[in-house]
Amino acid sequence: MKKDIHPNYGPVVFMDTTTGFKFLSGSTKGSSETVEWEDGNTYPLIRVETSADSHPFYTGKAKFTQADGRVDRFNKKYGIK
Numbered sequence: 679m680k681k682d683i684h685p686n687y688g689p690v691v692f693m694d695t696t697t698g699f700k701f702l703s704g705s706t707k708g709s710s711e712t713v714e715w716e717d718g719n720t721y722p723l724i725r726v727e728t729s730a731d732s733h734p735f736y737t738g739k740a741k742f743t744q745a746d747g748r749v750d751r752f753n754k755k756y757g758i759k
Contacts, residue, residue: 691721692729699731 685706691713693700702715709722752758 689721691715691723693723693725694729694731695725695727696732697729699729701729 686708687704687706689702690705690707690709691700691702692705693713700713702721705724707724709724711723711725712720713723714720
């Protein structure tokens with residue numbers, strides 16, 4: 679690999695702004711805002727609007743609008759009972 683062309687990769691704390699949930703992960707994104715993590719170290723803090731803690735699919739609050747199957751829709755469209 680070529681030197682000095684890749685971004686710096688390091689640990690970063692992501693915080694869900696809707697729930698306040700925080701998790702530590704690796705990222706190339708940096709931030710001027712920092713936070714002290716549970717292990718006593720200070721990491722850059724990146725605020726995100728949606729994470730697995732607040733996303734409707736992962737929380738089980740997702741609404742599925744398509745309830746009918748393809749066969750049922752075909753039968754309904756052409757009046758077959």
